[in-house]
Every structure is written in structure tokens, then in C-alpha cells.
Amino acid sequence: MRIDIVTIFPEFFRVLDVSLLGRARTAGLLDVRAHDLRDHAHDRHRTVDDTPYGGGAGMVMKPEPWGEALDGILDEAEGAGETVPTLIVPSPAGEPFTQAIAAELAQLDHLVFACGRYEGIDQRVVDHYEERMPVRLLSLGDYVLNGGEVAAMAMIEAVGRLVPGVVGNPESLVEESHEDGLLEYPSYTKPQVWRGLEVPDVLRSGNHGAVAAWRHEQRIERTRRVRPDLLGDDDA
């Protein structure tokens, strides 16, 4: 999978060189490139923002630098005969990002993340590129960040780890929280007793059926307690 990121803080994404995704990059499974939006602002101060029409506090990101940056990425993809990439715009006004969406995006060949700052990006950027590529406004959660970079990083990690081959043992991707709508069961490892707290006996019984039943019950109980919203009415 190819991932392009357009941002005024490209150095923010250097961390991807060292994390789990770093190995995937050297293995050629993930090709991640960060582009500096300011390279596409050609005035003396490399201006990427301006005051909002209609007034109001804060600044809005100008459309021209985005147009030049995104055209460059699109032209390169089209020139290479690739499928049209999907544009992801992290935004508080977006559709909630979920594990299901991460799995959907992990099937694609090419994602482009547009990291907004300030009050956001001029609406015409989304309106224009919707004519040329799939565009998804996605929200990480119901809170406001200063920019899309942190949200993009989270989404890139959630998607990247689902790309086949990125995670060594695909089994570890199964039975995770939200994988099938339930939270994951509690986990334990050695020592058997720690500060007077014991590992549940069933987990040391060697009875795999009893372990599986206990784990499933724990998942339902934990989901009912912490995230009743994830349970349909019939389970509640």
C-alpha cells in the first residue's frame, strides 16, 4: 500500500520510520511519504492560510497550495497507471473512524491523508477532489485537535497493521477489541501470583474449552459494563 500525507509538519511522520510500520516499509509492504504543504505555497512567506470569508475567529487553509500538492500526487498515480487513490481528511466533522473502516481502507492500494490545521481547509478542496477521487472525512473521536496529523497517525497505524504481511502473526489480529463487536478479554502472563493477585484458575487448567468459554463470557461481561452501546438490544 502507498500512503501519501500532505501536512505543514512532515517531520511529525518521521516516527513511522521506527515503529512497527518501519519494518513494513523496509519490506516494501507500506510506502509512506510525507509532503510539506508549504512547498506548494509560492509567495515570499509560503502562506498556507488566510482569514475566513464571512468573518469569525481563526484562519482557513487556502485552496491553491492544496490543489498543487494533491494534483502532483494524483498526476504521479495516474502517470504510473495506478488505481485512483482515496483522499482521507481527518476532521471533527467526519464519519466516525472504526475498525470496520480501517479494514475497508486496508484493502486499497493508495491512500492520501490531508492534514488540516487552523479552522480547517477551504471547502472547495473537498468539493473539487470529490469529482476526481473518493474522498472520506473521518473523525477519530468527538473532540477537537489542533490539526489532522495526530488523527492521521492513528488511522495510518490502525490501517497499516491490517495490511497483509505487516503484522508477523495474523492470528494476533483476531479476537481483538472491536474485531467482532465485543471488547477483548483480560490477559495474564507469569508470575502466577503478583502482589497477592492470582491468575484465574481456569487459565491454568489446560482445559481449552473451559478457557474459550471463560474468555467469551469475559468479553460479553466487559462489553456490557464498559460499552453497552456496542451490544444490540437483544444482548443488553
Ligand SMILES: O=C(OCc1ccccc1)c1cn[nH]c1
Ligand atoms: O481535530 C481533528 O482533526 C484536526 C482538524 C481538522 C480540521 C479542522 C480542525 C481540526 C479531529 C478530531 N477528531 N478527529 C479529527
